[in-house]
Amino acid sequence: MLGKCKQPEKAHSLFHMMIDEGCAVNTEAYTALLSAYGRSGIFDKAFSLLEEMKNTPSCRPDVFTYSILIKSCLQVYKFDEVQALLTDMASEGIKPNTITYNTLIDAYGKAKRFAEMESTLVQMLRQRECKPDVWTMNSALRAFGGSGQIGLMEKCYEKFQSSGIDPNIKTFNILLDSYGKTGNYEKMSAVMEYMQKYHFKWTLVTYNIIIDAFGRVGDLKQTEFLFRLMQSERIKPNCITLCSLVRAYGQAGKAEKIGGVLRFIENSDVTLDTVFFNCLVDAYGIMGCFTEMKGVLEMMERKGCKPDKVTYRTMIKAYSLGGMSSHAKEIQNVLASLEKIS
Known part of the structure; x- marks a missing residue:
């Protein structure tokens, strides 16, 4: 738990407390501590612990020890270290298991x-x-x-x-997302029909993927139908859902529809983030609704959400395209002061 919370030093203290209390330290305990350092990117200590384990007969590393360290390395693209770990595993006579291979396949694919x-x-x-x-x-x-x-x-x-x-629901979500982003809407519809035929219940992720896909091609009728359908299924929309709606309405020039989304938010408990507000800024900017765009900054302040560099760059782009150079320069100055601080 301490490792997951990125508190490896506290995990280390607890590990030594175990020893002081007379608890038997085994491979599982060492692996947990090694994982804590790996999750926080403190690899020198993680690898040092691995060597310590190899030299302790009662706590020798196993396939889970190596798999956890491999996963930590892959998350920060340390591919050379991963190859070294796989070679080390082989020399120790430890064979990778399904989890090891799945971790490698997933990381190589993402990269x-x-x-x-x-x-x-x-x-x-x-x-x-x-x-x-x-x-x-x-x-x-x-x-x-x-x-x-x-x-x-x-x-x-x-x-x-x-x-x-x-296949499981994640499989179909991957297929839907891939077809949607490449414009294969017939195949996407075929997957949707298959899911309904064989009673695969749609999740929030499924709805978000499909709403985004139809929104990107400007099919507002289908987008709105799906939004209503997910609510009737008692699936709560999240920021990703709302971003897709705002983006679709912005591209279609439907400022009044964005107002409807904002009213929906006021009557819901959806927690908004900077990504959503940036999406809102972009949508208003595309439509040339500069007063509303500037008003997003006030909205962010009320919601306790700070604008970031993307917020200001999106505003600068909108003002520049709208021929409002003085406004663009004003925001550029704000952005410059923000970059100095960071």
């Missing part, structure tokens, strides 16, 4: 290192005791779909299905 992702998948398939699962499939689909390689994503999906791996 668009497709050759390494496919190579890892091949290695995984060679291990008899290490079978791919739905997490493996979802990581591979996300990698190909997220980079617009729809053909490869579909082939990958077919191969996993033919090997007996059934």
Whole structure:
């Protein structure tokens, strides 16, 4: 828990308190402490603990120890260290498990290192005791779909299905998102129909993906229908949902509809963030509603949300395109003072 809260030094104190109290320190305790340092990016101490474990017969590292450290390294793109850890595992006679492989496949996919992702998948398939699962499939689909390689994503999906791996709701959300972002609306609709036919209940993520997709192509009728549908299903919209609506209305020049979104927010308990307000600033800027755009800053202050560099840059762009150079210069000065502070 202390590791997850990014308090590795407190975790270290507790570890030594265990020893002082006469508790037996085992591999699990060492792994938990190593994880605490890894999560906080303190890799010198994490690797030092790994060496300490290797030299302590009763606390030798296992596949979970290595998998946790590999995951921490992958999160900050330390790919060289990951290869060193995999080599070290092999020398210790420890084989990666499904979690190790899934962690690697997911990270390589997100980093668009497709050759390494496919190579890892091949290695995984060679291990008899290490079978791919739905997490493996979802990581591979996300990698190909997220980079617009729809053909490869579909082939990958077919191969996993033919090997007996059934999709889950996350699988369909990945397919919907990939099709939506590449403009494959017929295929997106086919996935939606399949989900309804086989009773896959839509989640907040599903609704957000579909609302965003229809909003981007200006299909306000379908966007609004889906927004009403999610509420009838008792699924609470979040900031992502509201950003999609605001973006769609801004592109369509429907300022009054954005007003409707703001009224909805006033009567809800949705917690707004800077990303939402930046989206609102952009939408008003696109429509040339400069008074409303400036009013967003006051709204942010009331909600206890600070503007960031994106807020001011979006305003500068809008004022510049609208020929309001004096206003743009005024905001540029505010941005310059903010950059000096940071």
